[in-house]
Amino acid sequence: MEWNTAPANVRSTNGRQALFWKRFKKQKLLHLFVGLGIVFLLIFSYSPMFGILMAFKDYSISTGIQGIFTSEWVGLDHFKEFVNDYQFGTIVRNTLMLSFLKVLFTFPAPILLAILLNEAKNLRFKRFVQTVSYLPHFISWVVVVGISFSFFSVDIGVVNKALMGLGIIDKPLAILTSPNYFWGLSVGSAVWKEMGWWTIIFLAAIAGINPSLYEAAEMDGAGRLARIRHITFPGMKGTIVVVLILTIGSILGGGLVGSNFEQAFLFGNTINNPTSEIVQTYAFKVGLKDGRFSYAAAIDLIQSVISVILIFSSNFIAKRASGSSLF
Numbered sequence: 001m002e003w004n005t006a007p008a009n010v011r012s013t014n015g016r017q018a019l020f021w022k023r024f025k026k027q028k029l030l031h032l033f034v035g036l037g038i039v040f041l042l043i044f045s046y047s048p049m050f051g052i053l054m055a056f057k058d059y060s061i062s063t064g065i066q067g068i069f070t071s072e073w074v075g076l077d078h079f080k081e082f083v084n085d086y087q088f089g090t091i092v093r094n095t096l097m098l099s100f101l102k103v104l105f106t107f108p109a110p111i112l113l114a115i116l117l118n119e120a121k122n123l124r125f126k127r128f129v130q131t132v133s134y135l136p137h138f139i140s141w142v143v144v145v146g147i148s149f150s151f152f153s154v155d156i157g158v159v160n161k162a163l164m165g166l167g168i169i170d171k172p173l174a175i176l177t178s179p180n181y182f183w184g185l186s187v188g189s190a191v192w193k194e195m196g197w198w199t200i201i202f203l204a205a206i207a208g209i210n211p212s213l214y215e216a217a218e219m220d221g222a223g224r225l226a227r228i229r230h231i232t233f234p235g236m237k238g239t240i241v242v243v244l245i246l247t248i249g250s251i252l253g254g255g256l257v258g259s260n261f262e263q264a265f266l267f268g269n270t271i272n273n274p275t276s277e278i279v280q281t282y283a284f285k286v287g288l289k290d291g292r293f294s295y296a297a298a299i300d301l302i303q304s305v306i307s308v309i310l311i312f313s314s315n316f317i318a319k320r321a322s323g324s325s326l327f
Contacts, residue, residue, distance in 0.1 A: 055079070055298035061291065071294075078298035087282070095278040098260060099251045101187045106256045107247055109195045111240065114202035115228060130203075133196025141262040144189055148267075152176050152185070176267070179275040185267060190257040198243070198256055205239035206232060241318045249311030252279065252303050279303050 024031065050068060055078060057071040082088060113133065120126040136144075151159050152175040160172040175181045213231050222230070247255040254260040261280035268276035279299060287296025 051297060052301060054294045055301045057294055059294040059297075061293060074294075078295045079302065081295065082299050082302070087277070090274065091277055091279055091282050094264075094275055095252060095260070095280075098183055098186060098264070098278060099253075099255060101183055102190055102257060102260075103247055103251055103255045105187050106191050106194065106198075107244065109191050110198035110256075111202055111236070113195060113199045114206060114236075115232060117199065117203060118206045118232065119224065119228070130196065130199065133199060135196070136193045137197035139193065141193075141259060141266055144193060145266045148185070148189060149176065174271075177269060177271040179272045182267065182272045182275045186260075186263045189263070190254070190259060193259075194257040201243065202236055202239060205236045209235035245311065245314045245318055248314040249307055251310060252307055 053068050054071075056073060056075060057068070058074050059067055059071045061067075063071060085091075117126050117130060120129075139147075149157075151157055152173075154160060154172040154174055154176075157172065157175075159175075160169075163169045164172065173181070175185060209231065213235075214227055217227050217231060243256070252260070254263075260278055261284070264276050264278045264281045265284070268281060280303070283296040283299040286292050286299075
């Protein structure tokens with residue numbers, strides 16, 4: 001009979017390793033899917049980050065990929081040029097205002113809709129509203145712009161014809177071209193398109209609340225508003241904080257809807273340019289139209305750095321204020 005004379009810590013380590021590999025084999029299909037996701041991120045998210053070097057170099061597309069490493073180093077020249085650009089103030093203002101307005105209106109909208117749907121007693125009505133509200137999420141912004149043209153065009157727009165027919169206005173409103181309407185058009189279309197999709201997240205958070213809490217509150221005489229205030233909303237707090245942190249981190253890109261570039265590029269034109277030109281569209285134009293890839297990379301890098309700072313700052317504030325955080 002052979003006795004195991006190995007030290008206890010070694011036997012414990014070997015046991016944990018054996019248990020690990022046994023569990024790994026059972027979950028090998030799940031690990032395969034995770035591995036594919038990691039490979040996807042490495043190829044399409046991390047590998048292109050080598051292009052950041054262009055922001056600090058005088059890159060020319062004629063030099064090919066190797067030019068990213070061999071081009072002349074110019075340091076912060078492109079960053080200084082953007083800050084000193086005569087359009088810098090207008091572009092930054094438009095980006096911040098559009099992003100702030102989207103957070104102000106698109107963040108609370110799905111929360112309110114989720115609470116209202118949770119309070120609806122008619123299941124058919126609830127399912128109908130939920131289905132109708134999240135379907136626009138699957139419509140591309142190109143199609144949304146086409147729909148907006150049908151509704152708000154000066155010549156054939158249904159809205160202008162209805163308002164003129166009712167005598168509310170004397171002449172058609174240039175909603176699609178006037179700088180005064182661009183922010184409202186962008187925010188309104190974003191809420192319509194994405195509100196229902198994010199409502200699913202908050203409905204899932206509400207579904208995780210123990211139903212006995214509602215029953216106990218109702219027996220104690222709490223009304224509907226009181227139950228929402230003291231049970232539903234606190235039960236959603238963790239999800240709300242996480243979504244808010246992600247929203248603030250991507251605020252320069254559009255927050256929940258993440259579509260500042262698409263909206264500004266598709267809705268934008270030479271007439272409403274004073275309010276529709278944002279950081280993303282400006283970088284896109286100077287990068288592809290003018291062929292200044294290094295300058296465009298520098299502009300986008302500024303935005304990325306600000307977004308990372310916002311993520312960590314909002315996570316820190318949320319953790320201090322509510323005890324909930326993303327990491």
